[in-house]
Amino acid sequence: MKKAVLVMTLLAITAxxxxxxxxKDKTAPKKVSSNRTADSGSFGIFMNGKRVGTETFRIEExxxxxxxxxxxxxxxxxxxAEQSSxxxxxxDGNLRYYRWRSTVPTQEETVVEPKxxxxxxxxxxxxxxxxxxxxxxxxxxxxxxxxFFSHREILAWRYxxxxxxxxxxRRSCSxxxxxxxxxxxxxxxxxxxxxxxxxxxxxxxxxxxxxELKVDTGGDLWLIxxxxxxxxxxxxxxxxxxxIVRD
Numbered sequence: 001m002k003k004a005v006l007v008m009t010l011l012a013i014t015a016x017x018x019x020x021x022x023x024k025d026k027t028a029p030k031k032v033s034s035n036r037t038a039d040s041g042s043f044g045i046f047m048n049g050k051r052v053g054t055e056t057f058r059i060e061e062x063x064x065x066x067x068x069x070x071x072x073x074x075x076x077x078x079x080x081a082e083q084s085s086x087x088x089x090x091x092d093g094n095l096r097y098y099r100w101r102s103t104v105p106t107q108e109e110t111v112v113e114p115k116x117x118x119x120x121x122x123x124x125x126x127x128x129x130x131x132x133x134x135x136x137x138x139x140x141x142x143x144x145x146x147x148f149f150s151h152r153e154i155l156a157w158r159y160x161x162x163x164x165x166x167x168x169x170r171r172s173c174s175x176x177x178x179x180x181x182x183x184x185x186x187x188x189x190x191x192x193x194x195x196x197x198x199x200x201x202x203x204x205x206x207x208x209x210x211x212e213l214k215v216d217t218g219g220d221l222w223l224i225x226x227x228x229x230x231x232x233x234x235x236x237x238x239x240x241x242x243x244i245v246r247d
Contacts, residue, residue, distance in 0.1 A: 018059070018089065018093070019162060037060055039057075040057065043235075046244070047076065047240075054072070055071070055149050057149075059154065065091075065096060066089045067086065067089075069086050070084065070085045070151075080104055083102045085100050085151075094139035095114060100145055100183050106126040108124060112183055117138070118135060118137065121183060121186060135188055141181050141188070142154070143181055144217075147184075149235055152235060153231075156224055156226055156230075163193070173195040175192060175194035176193050177190050191216070192217075193214070197211075197212060198211055212225050213225075220237055221239065222237055223237075223238065
């Protein structure tokens, strides 16, 4: 299998909850205990070079449960949208709970919870006619919802932690496949992730040498640039002329 090589210091984040994906613990927690912030901040969302929105996020790692929360506001001049998400993950990396919520322009909600050997979607659409949609997926499935770019950072952490080896101080990474669920589309797909290498790119007028990852979900091709502290600095969907840049 093809391997690429990068030189970087992987922090403890990649060995923690967000990097894992196997286990059987499905008990829903009520609170976060002894948590620390793995990352927080905001991403600017750009289409055709124009800023159209912002995602504000926080990713915390705890001894009982880890939580990633995000709020998105989009205004492209003709359409406004406000959405939020919350993801809870057990210490073994398995999904405990996920919620997506829209407040503008319509009120909608989707909740995903593990049940037996399924992931169950509880869907409340704009007409408020609730329905359940089961997916034959393990709790180790990654959530990669539409518009929430911090979910891509979490996937990048999992990839770097599980698909790379260190030899003579250098880390080599193989291409890997991850099962993902996209709750907004109510579909499950495979995401192929691979390290392209280290490249120098210009971000807000400053050149930075970053590690470039390629994520292919079969329909969309994403490029992700992540620094040596495992903070995503930029993402792009070239075919759609969309860029996401850390503020």
